Amino acid sequence: MIEPEVIQEHVDKLSAEMRRGLIVLVVMSQLETEEYGYSLLKKLEEKGYDITQDTLYPLMRRLETQGYLNSDWKVDEPRPRRYYQLNELGEAVLEALRKEWKEQFKVIEEITK
């Protein structure tokens, strides 16, 4: 018999790895309307999706670098915030990605069940 805590440790590690790949879809799908890092962080936590600053901020920077997001530094608010939103390319890519993953999820579900 293997200790449940030991199993859980392994599951946590592999689970994180699995979540990793899907983060892009999760985050992009939230940025059809503008969000800043912290607001998105809280929003995702609320919805049961665990993610840390250390993951989210660099990801948003990366998605901007890769050309999917535009950002807008707003200072006319209680405190300065960088708002991100999908641009035209981002929108188009998200739409196609969703479509593709409806299929992929089916395949994976079938394989892993």
Added chain:
Amino acid sequence: MIEPEVIQEHVDKLSAEMRRGLIVLVVMSQLETEEYGYSLLKKLEEKGYDITQDTLYPLMRRLETQGYLNSDWKVDEPRPRRYYQLNELGEAVLEALRKEWKEQFKVIEEITK
């Protein structure tokens, strides 16, 4: 308007990234019975899951190193093959991982739809 080929290129790249994380679950779920690399490769292709040698072989080696698989080099066959199969830890982890991802998939589906 953005060229469809351009969008597809981006989708392919992000899609590969998404698939990446799930590979572990996909592969482990096939190794409740023993398989060798090439047989698993063909099996997954058949089921609509694209994966290359370059991904699969190193992954199986890694899962063995991490203690989830045992391997067995069989030479009494038309040609020598290394068979892999989940060991006790692997079975336990897979079971827990499946359970956890039933939940996770629900969350992600809800968030990304």
Added chain:
DNA sequence: CTATAATACTGTATATTATACAGTATTGTC
């Protein structure tokens, strides 16, 4: 008022790992 928690970032380093690349050898099959 003043400590503390929550908010809201930026910048750089590191560890992990899928993928790529190179190579080897055997077994069909045309």
Added chain:
DNA sequence: GACAATACTGTATAATATACAGTATTATAG
């Protein structure tokens, strides 16, 4: 006798989530 398919091993590399360090402001509770 050539070529495709089978079936690996070993090492290199590029991408990127996560970690770590640092900064500064605004609520809030005592």
